[in-house]
Amino acid sequence: MSAKLFIGGLACTTTGDGLSDAFSEFGNATDSIVLTDRETGRSRGFELVTFSTSKEATEALEALKEQDLDGRRIHVQFTTDRRG
Template identity: 55%
Template sequence: MSAKVYVGNLSWNTTDDSLLQAFSSYGQVVDSIVMRDRETGRSRGFGFVTFSSDAEAQTAIASLNEQELDGRRIKVNLANARGSGGGGGGQFTRS
């Protein structure tokens, strides 16, 4: 079963490829992505790396959390799984 890792505090210069390169020595990376702003295309400062196993993800977290990547100390931890559904608001009615 794959495990997704959250990577925060990324440099604006970090790319999908450099993220992949930094994490690939800790296991088989299934996917890596730097999240970007839809309108500007600029990095939002965080990304995700998916490993093929939980053990690989844990090794990467232990090895890379608080380490430097592209001049920034990155934060690495397990990504929070989003529950199904959304946080829909209540119905708005005018009186």
């Protein structure tokens, strides 16, 4: 079963490619979405990454939580389902 991680605290210069590189060693990231400002197109400082399995997501979370990426301390956690 797939699992999704929230990555926050990103620098506005961090790209999806940079994050893919950081997370790729932990498994198959099947989807990656950098959330951007609708008006400016700039990163809002967070991304959602979906892994093929919860094991891969857990390994990525444990290895990368509170690490520095592009000069900023990132925060990694599992997403919560906001639906009903």
